[in-house]
Amino acid sequence: MEHYSSQLNGIFQALADPTRRAVLRQLGRGPASIGELAQPFEMALPSFMKHIHLLEDNGLIRTRKHGRVRTCTLEKARLAAVDDWLSEQRALWEARTDRLEQFVIADLDKDKDMDGNKETSK
Amino acid sequence: MEHYSSQLNGIFQALADPTRRAVLRQLGRGPASIGELAQPFEMALPSFMKHIHLLEDNGLIRTRKHGRVRTCTLEKARLAAVDDWLSEQRALWEARTDRLEQFVIADLDKDKDMDGNKETSK
DNA sequence: CGATTGCTTAGCCATTGCGCTAACTATTCA
DNA sequence: TGAATAGTTAGCGCAATGGCTAAGCAATCG
Incomplete structure (x- = not known):
């Protein structure tokens, strides 16, 4: 691996x-x-x-x-190593995107409660 | 490109x-x-x-x-560039494998003509 | 406030990377 | 055999890489 x-x-x-x-x-x-x-x-x-x-x-x-x-x-065949690395990397952040979605849902719930300004851009 | x-x-x-x-x-x-x-x-x-x-x-x-x-x-998104490169590269040698197969077929035909030391007759 | 935390900047140094020329070896051609 | 061809070896020079220490600064903590 x-x-x-x-x-x-x-x-x-x-x-x-x-x-x-x-x-x-x-x-x-x-x-x-x-x-x-x-x-x-x-x-x-x-x-x-x-x-x-x-x-x-x-x-x-x-x-x-x-x-x-x-x-x-x-x-x-040698380029397969690159392919494998890419796949592994992608697998990581795809799994993570799932978790992220959960946070996003949580954030939406929060927004309902607070409602207002968040951060000043810059 | x-x-x-x-x-x-x-x-x-x-x-x-x-x-x-x-x-x-x-x-x-x-x-x-x-x-x-x-x-x-x-x-x-x-x-x-x-x-x-x-x-x-x-x-x-x-x-x-x-x-x-x-x-x-x-x-x-940045890793997509690597992915694209890999795909392009693979496309190249896959196309070439097709051409190679043609040569292999041609070689088999040659064998038929030249010597019968292969499996020309099964 | 002053101390601590979390970087950031500035330099130094050894190694590697990528180009060159000059000269050499080993086929192959006439 | 002698000349051209196709790589190969050796070594040089310069810029980039990847590590370090020392010192600086802005945010946060006690």
């Missing part, structure tokens, strides 16, 4: 960069070599490689080398 | 830290003051405040000060 926590650090970190998200997006369309992936970006290849490594280190992609060409593929 | 991109940088960045995720988790159970939120952590308050500011700057929480107490609340 909470074991994913440490993985989430790296996964979210990896997703926090537009270059890396673009790579994932491209790989969504199918496997590609380093050169193909790098081509749309203006940065130097070694810089780009760091992004690839980070994605691989965090399990978001897998790579394999054939001859002098390294081919990257998306590791789809 | 892609306008969310810049926001995603910050949002994913904010989520890439366990302290901040824990804060969101706690706020999922309802609003809380800075002090209440900070209590489970061993770090100094100013350090903790940086996390709060980062969460607020990226729109994941909202805060309001009453007297000397600042109360934080979850900004649930």
Whole structure:
């Protein structure tokens, strides 16, 4: 349940960069070599490689080398961790919304009694 | 469409830290003051405040000060951006899986032509 | 009133992140 | 074999991150 926590650090970190998200997006369309992936970006290849490594280190992609060409593929399952986190988070505040509704009802009852001004905005 | 991109940088960045995720988790159970939120952590308050500011700057929480107490609340809608990104990504590789299946079928056809070492005849 | 509480500001410091160039290795091509 | 191709390694520089202490301030308490 909470074991994913440490993985989430790296996964979210990896997703926090537009270059890396673009790579994932491209790989969504199918496997590609380093050169193909790098081509749309203006940065130097070694810089780009760091992004690839980070994605691989965090399990978001897998790579394999054939001859002098390294081919990257998306590791789809990895994003499930993000999905799980989101679900868990949502479950929390949905449960809480239920409780909140109870308070709202209570507040409405109060309003009946007091009737008047509440707080001055600002 | 892609306008969310810049926001995603910050949002994913904010989520890439366990302290901040824990804060969101706690706020999922309802609003809380800075002090209440900070209590489970061993770090100094100013350090903790940086996390709060980062969460607020990226729109994941909202805060309001009453007297000397600042109360934080979850900004649930903000996580929708993450959800949207995930959906878009998934849509991409699901569409691609369809195309992949076509290739697989094509490959099976090829096998028929080339060698009969498969289950060509059941 | 003065003391305490609950942040807040201001800085310092070590580490990490993300870009670069230069030079190197390992295929593959002519 | 020699030249081009596709990555790779090494190291540099600067900005951002995430922690700290010390000191400040406004609200509340005794």
